[in-house]
Amino acid sequence: QVQLSESGGGLVQAGDALSLSCVVSGGTFDAYAMGWFRKAPGQEEREFVAAITWSGSRSYYNDSVSGRFAISRDNAKNTVTLQMNNLEPEDTAVYYCAASPYTFGSGRNYGITTNYHHWGQGTLVTVSS
Secondary structure (H helix, E strand, O other): OOEEEEEOOEEEEOOOOEEEEEEEEOOOHHHOEEEEEEEOOOOOOOEEEEEEOOOOOOEEEOOOOEOOEEEEEEOOOOEEEEEEOOOOHHHOEEEEEEEEOOOOOOHHHHHOHHHOOEEOOOEEEEEEO
């Protein structure tokens, strides 16, 4: 059974940086595209943050984080990382990593939650102003 475990969340101030990690076990890591989503307080739906293809050759970002966040993966360590820089209070949310068995020609499809089959429990990021 594929399991995802996030870590790295915490309380930071606006302008700070934080790195989230997600370790995948129980599956073939490089068979999956990996994504990060977040759910802010009061939101019902998870919002796409970033995604990376199985090889790491392509990555995609929500416009709201583009230029501030960077997604990367290490297939030898079954790990995907989200480096978050210049954090804003609006980035406060529970962050989830997810694994998708699909490869898409359009980056838009990596932002759809139903395209991901496995999810972590989430890690809370709080950004104070």
